[in-house]
Amino acid sequence: MKDVTFGQFFPAQSFVHKLDARIKILLSIAFMVAVFMVQAFQFMGFVACLLFVLVVTALAKVPFGKVLRSIKGILFFIVFSAVLQLLFNKNGTTLWHWKFITITDKGLLNAGFIICKITLVVLGASLLTLTTSPVDIADGIESLMxxxxxxxxxxxxxxxxxxxxxxxxxxxxxxxxxxxxxxxxxxxxxxxxxxxxxxxxxxxxxxxxxxxxxxxxxxxxxxxxxRCYSGSKNRTKYKKMRLTWRDAIATLVVGGLITGVVFLNITGFLAVVL
Amino acid sequence: MRIEAKDLTFTYSKKSKAISNRALENVSLCIEEGEFFGIIGQTGSGKTTFVQHLNGLIRVQKDSGSLSVGEFDLTAKKCDLKALRSRVGMVFQYPEYQLFAETVKDDVAFGLRNFKKELSLEEEERRVKLAIETVGLNYEEIKDKSPFELSGGQKRRVAIAGVIVTEPEVLVLDEPVAGLDPVGKRDFMKLLHRLHASFVKTIILVTHDMNVVSENCTRCAIFSHGKIHSVGSPKEIFSNYEQLIELGLDIPVTAYLERELKKLGIDVDSDLTESDFADKTAKAIVGGKQ
Known part of the structure; x- marks a missing residue:
């Protein structure tokens, strides 16, 4: 029972740990949106997102193994979605055919992208929980709501x-x-x-x-x-959340990532159209 | 059943075998059949970890010493834990928190139904009745009640009935008198002596209460930082006041009084039980005057 870890917070002194919880939550969501915006067949988008995860992990001083471990929990889900793509995507040229199973090149590619997308999203989410204590996350959510x-x-x-x-x-x-x-x-x-x-x-x-x-x-x-606790009226906070220059930098970086992905999408779209 | 631990070591975190993580370190201890054995030590000294080894709730780790309870070799991979657990009963701290069944009778019978499936209904009822009466409750009055409508003291008794119903030879109790008032404490110790006189051959008592130890135990062991500090009769153990204080422990009232009397030149050499101490003190004082 002792092995069950809930909230995998990894305490450390780092740039990422010191970020405001609210900003971290918002940026994590933004990152996930960015990952999902990456169109299939755009390797550069995935490379950029992966690079981002690696840089954040390094900055946060979290052992990379700990980040990877978060994938273990949803490995089944990843494999399941990939297999579905593989089996039921009937577009593109057929690579292999046996009875009712048809595997196409597009199916194969899509399966690969699904794996990349889910993995990146989970990595992003686990970076949030690894670098933010559960209490801070709760505080952040309260403030955001x-x-x-x-x-x-x-x-x-x-x-x-x-x-x-x-x-x-x-x-x-x-x-x-x-x-x-x-x-x-x-x-x-x-x-x-x-x-x-x-x-x-x-x-x-x-x-x-x-x-x-x-x-x-x-x-x-x-x-x-x-202790005369009475709801939220006139309550002050012991730990006030404040935005700092770090949050500005982090926002700029994630903003840059999203812009890059959008830019890639547009150029890709134009390339197809023109 | 004779209990013999040799160089028993236990590490909570499997990965790092660092010494700081050791809950037990080279614990060697022999508890003979028939003893009323006390285990004392500060919180986190490894007492609970040690006693949970005794019925296989915690298994002996690889290359971490050996442990045998009667004919059961707990070091072996294949050990009939069910048979062992039916013969080594364990009462946890606040045992009333383990109650769950709809009626007192069902709750007490839980262990019996797990261990001895072939028992007839009449035999089961006879044993449940015996267990409930042994802990000093009225069977007819209580058997169909929900365990949750009982008082705190009654709940604890029912929980203990649920452990002794299988008539274990060894009974391990982890802080059984915590949270009881003085009368409850005394009644409880009386119950333990009653059990000790019938089917329970060995009683192992983990406690912080030094008075309980001096009053009841034949021998005791002090645990400190996962190691055994000393083993002996209460008299031997409590003779070293300074060392016990250093370990964050205390001595029983009788030992304290004996020490103070000695300073006044009155030498009382009792076995530290209240009655013996009172007798010998009276004799020493009256004898001294004469």
Missing amino acids: YPLKWIKFPVHEFALIMSIALRFIPTLLDETDRIIKAQKARGANFESGNVFKRAKALVPVLIPLLISAFRRAEELADAMDA
Whole structure:
């Protein structure tokens, strides 16, 4: 249970770590948009995006292996999408044919691009979570959602829910570990049997866990009440987020990347048209 | 069942075998059948890691010493953990947090149903009833209640009934008296002695409470930074006040009083249990006057 890492924050002192969380979230989204804007058959676009990821990783002083590890989780999804492209794209010239399976050159190329796109998007997202602590991300999201207050969306409460959830993940993991051990000591078996048997074996773990989560929630609510916590009105922040020159540079770089991709798209489009 | 650990080492993080990551380091300890054994030490000293080895919740790592519990060799790859766990019961800290079933009866029977599947319903009920009555609760009154409507003390008793229902020979308890009031503590220790007198042959008690150790244990071990600091009778262990303070531990009240009396020139040589201490102190003082 200890091996489960949620939020893979890698603490370090770096340019990327010091960026404002809000900017980082926005720039990550911008980066993903840029990746998806890259048209197929434009190697340069992918090369630029990959280069960007590499440079950011180096700047952030995060071991590259850690960044790559994030792909492991969705490897199945990547392979699945690539295979779909490979099998069902019937455009282009046929390279190989066997019964109902037809593989075309376009299918092959598209599969390659799908792999590149998803991989790059995941790498970008994991760079965000690697260089920003969960608390900062929650703070950033709260700040970014601030405009929603106009439509009476409870932004502060939403952010509070997020940060409490994040804070309790390690606690509940510890608790789960302890309950699993206690039930194992009473002969519970989680390792053998079919899916249904295993699911049923989890009941003695889930019920105590749920009860303890409710107990903790109640205790936390009491503790907050005791300190006169009352929502968002007139609350000040301990850690104020401020934009610095770093954020300006980062924005410029990502902006440049997007412009480059758009430029490549336009020239590619013109080349086809003309 | 005799418990024998030899050079037991355990590292939490698999990757780095750095010494700082070691929860246990070359722990060698023998616990004979019939002992009431106390394990004391600061938080993070490795006590819990050690006792969780005893029923295979934590497996002995490769090339990290050996451990045997009775005829079970826990170093071997193939070890019948189910049989072992039915004979080595383990009560965790705050055991009431493990309750889950709809009725007290079902919860107590959980271990029994896991370990001894061939048991008839009558036999199962007989054993559940015995376990619930052993922990001092009224079976008829409580059996169909939800464990969640009981009081805190009752919950803990039910949880313990759920462990002793399989009649384990070795009972390991991790901080069992934490959060109990003085009366609850005393009742609980009485229960442990009752169990020790019946089917439970060996009791291993992990605790911070030195008074519990001096009052009940035949022998005890001090864990410090994953190593065994010393093993011996409470009398031997608690004779070195300064060292225990240095380890962040304490000594029982009786040992403290004995020490203070010695400064006044009254030599009381008790086994540190309250009754023996009271007897011998009375004798020493009265005898001194005469």
